[in-house]
Amino acid sequence: MTAPAQTRTTRSSADLIRAEEPVLAHNYHPLPVVVARAEGTWVEDVEGRRYLDMLAGYSALNFGHRHPALIEAAHAQLDRLTLTSRAFHNDRLAEFAERLAALTGLDMVLPMNTGAEAVESGIKVARKWAYDVKGVPADRATIVVAAENFHGRTTTIVSFSTDETARQGFGPFTPGFRIVPYNDLAALEAAVDETTAAVLLEPIQGEAGVLIPDEGYLAGVRELTRRKGCLFIADEIQSGLGRTGRTLAVEHESVVPDMLLLGKALGGGIVPVSAVVGGRDVLGVLRPGEHGSTFGGNPLAAAVGTAVVELLETGEFQRRAAELGVVLRGGLSALLGRGVVGFRARGLWAGVDIDPAVGTGREIGERLMREGVLVKDTHGSTIRLAPPLTITAEELTGALGALEKVLA
Ligand SMILES: Cc1ncc(COP(=O)(O)O)c(C=O)c1O
Secondary structure, eight states: OOOOGGGSOSSOHHHHHHHHHHHSOSOOOOOSOOEEEEEBTEEEETTOOEEEESSHHHHTTTTOBTOHHHHHHHHHHHTTOOOOOTTSOOTTHHHHHHHHHHHHTOSEEEEESSHHHHHHHHHHHHHHHIIIIIOOOTTOOEEEEETTOOOOSSHHHHHTOOOHHHHTTOOSOOOOEEEEOTTOHHHHHHHOOTTEEEEEEOSSBTTTTSBOOOTTHHHHHHHHHHHHTOEEEEEOTTTTTTTTSSSSGGGGGTOOOSEEEEOGGGGTTTSOOEEEEEOHHHHTTOOTTSSOOSSTTOHHHHHHHHHHHHHHHTOHHHHHHHHHHHHHHHHHHHHBTTTEEEEEESSSOEEEEEOTTTOOHHHHHHHHHHTTEEOEEETTTEEEEOOOTTOOHHHHHHHHHHHHHHHO
16 A cells, blocks of 8 residues: 555645634535555555544445555546547447446446446436326425435425434425334334325435334335335335445345445545436436536546446445455444444444443544544444454454553
């Protein structure tokens, strides 16, 4: 991981953090680490200190930093063609769509860039489907979502957030959403009516602290939406692409949604790549001019996205997540009552509730940083663990050891 001298900054971490203050909007509160290089599961700061990355870009780095196959695909494409816009065809997009559709068992792909754009696109497609196919009267379509959701930061998406920090000061909000408690089929049953275009859910709520619904909930949502004649949109932007030990989190209940929202890891940690994947009966409602994106489906994104799909086609990463998930759960179980008051885990993904007497999530994150492990807190007293799926058992055990140490 030794970078050539000319790519190294001459400014210290402290200097760079100070320099950000007057020139960067303060919409984040990062840990005080300035990453300059990374490879696999490890990142290195400006001073050359190494850290194990136990966040992996909120699952955008499922394959680790700079996975050789992904870097090779990106380099090859950079040397040939990077952007065409969708005004023209490019020679990489068809294969990306074919392979992504095959991987997910669905028919069609709508390529976008960020996660929030995929969510926005899914909402638009669902509304269009409601008017064109279901026959909902104009401008009456509703979408049912879950409390504590996290689907992104656009004005429409924060319109149906229940996190006041995400909403306060950003109104007026987009109408047409109904919020029900997560993991509550009776509440969903009551909320869905003849105006409902779709139910939009995270199969596991990531930002909320890796909340895993009861067994049968996702299958119940599938049955309910089918029976009531509305769509099921699964936001797998964080839960998908190997993280939980399967390609998709909905597979744990053998559910196939009508639309799947993907992002984060789809870009291999290199470029923003997101997509709505769905049945032809749903995505087929879009006509030329009704939706688009200058960068969506660009050849560089398609090349990297295809290389990501190729990695997932091997099943290796899903297997690793499932196997190492046992190590993660075992390690966290051993910490129960010793600074950990509860945890939820599936595959290589966990939300760990810290005993408030031991410290806040932020404080634990800072202590772990000093031990060479990077994590992110959420909701005050919870930390999230989501290492690259390339992590070794030894590295994972090391991270759990560091957690044990800082909790002691
Ligand atoms: C489930 C889910 N949906 C959507 C998003 C938004 O993705 P992006 O930040 O790329 O817009 C996120 C980001 O954390 C997410 O976790």
